[in-house]
Amino acid sequence: MNQYDGIVYYGVVNNIADEESKLGTKYSVPQIAFYKGLLEAIVQEAGNDGSITSIDALNVRLDNQVIIVDGSQESQSRLPTSIKNFSLSQKEKTLDELIRDRWLSYTSTGKIGLGTRSFLDLRSWFRGNDIPSCMVCNEACIKASSCPNEECNVRIHEYCLRKKFSQRKASRACPGCGTEWPRQDGEADGDDVNEPEEDxxxxxxxxxxxxxxxxxxxxxxxxxxxxxxxxxxxxxxxxxxxxxxxxxxxxxxxxxxxxxxxxxxxxx
CATH class of the missing domain: 1.20.5 (Single alpha-helices involved in coiled-coils or other helix-helix interfaces)
Incomplete structure (x- = not known):
């Protein structure tokens, strides 16, 4: 499911991370590190919008994505040369390639978000990294709405919200704390407009x-x-x-x- 437009996609995913599958990628080590940095920035976005600006994307640091055994002060000097010399123009080129290959995408607001292939391939990664899941469909909430109660951590996808509250006279209470869930932009204030009244x-x-x-x-x-x-x-x-x-x-x-x-x- 593309969480930005609610469209369902089907694909074949390789769940075996062996050496042969690693050889199948066309991306270099710094490009993969750049993608990982973008991925973390997108899923950790504070506004639950699941996207970042192009400027924020180009400012992602690659050194945080390289695993170094010791944490000494000399670790920075041990970074691979390809990581340290990864220029801004190389980031721009890699960003275009990731969007073209559907690992990333442009959202309707012009920001950078995850692409269809990321939603398909990274389901296990989302669970393993404790990404909050939707209360309705139990999938990772990359772009979702949060409960208006700040003490409640319930998140629900926008398309799941429409499905859950689409029935006439359905309760809009949060399934976690019972707080009234606000209506989305463009949603009718009354009963469902697609469902006719009895009279x-x-x-x-x-x-x-x-x-x-x-x-x-x-x-x-x-x-x-x-x-x-x-x-x-x-x-x-x-x-x-x-x-x-x-x-x-x-x-x-x-x-x-x-x-x-x-x-x-x-x-x-």
Missing amino acids: QAPSANHSSRKRRKRVKAELVEENDNAGPSTAVPRRTSRSMKAEAVEAAQEASSAGASQATRTSKRRKK
């Missing part, structure tokens, strides 16, 4: 029946006001049609009798 359909049908009765009454009133003059032409028209048919039949029979007499004269 909406009968009301619409009643209005439709009233309109039909009113139109019918107007037609009857017009006929009454017109009187027999409206009906007379109809009867006259029907009688004229009948007379025309009778005249045609008489003409046909007359023609037939005349033809018979002519035939008899020729025979004589």
Whole structure:
């Protein structure tokens, strides 16, 4: 699930971290260290927005991602040269590659967030690093809403909130502390707009029946006001049609009798 837009994606993930799988990556050691630094900065973002600015991304330090056995003051000098010499332009290039390969993404606000591949591949990493999970779906909360009660640590994804509170007259109480959960931007204040009220359909049908009765009454009133003059032409028209048919039949029979007499004269 892409937590920025709520779209579901499917993919195949390798869960075995062996030497062969490590050889499958195209990224160098400093690039991987840079990605790890970006990942930590995004998931630890204080506002639960799950994103950081481009400036913050380029300011991520790589030396914090390199594991050094001892913590002496000389550890800084033991950093690999590729880490120490990783320039700002190399960070920009790596950032573009990570976005293109969908390890990272641009959010709707133009910030840097996790990409689809990160959501698919890092589910076990999220659990292992104690990333808070959603109270509804139990997945890691990278972008989520927090309970308004500062003493409550409940987090819920925005799309899980819409699903949980979408039913009409559903309680908006926090499942952890019972505090009323605020509505999201653009969410209706009343009942669910997609679910019709129980009395909406009968009301619409009643209005439709009233309109039909009113139109019918107007037609009857017009006929009454017109009187027999409206009906007379109809009867006259029907009688004229009948007379025309009778005249045609008489003409046909007359023609037939005349033809018979002519035939008899020729025979004589």
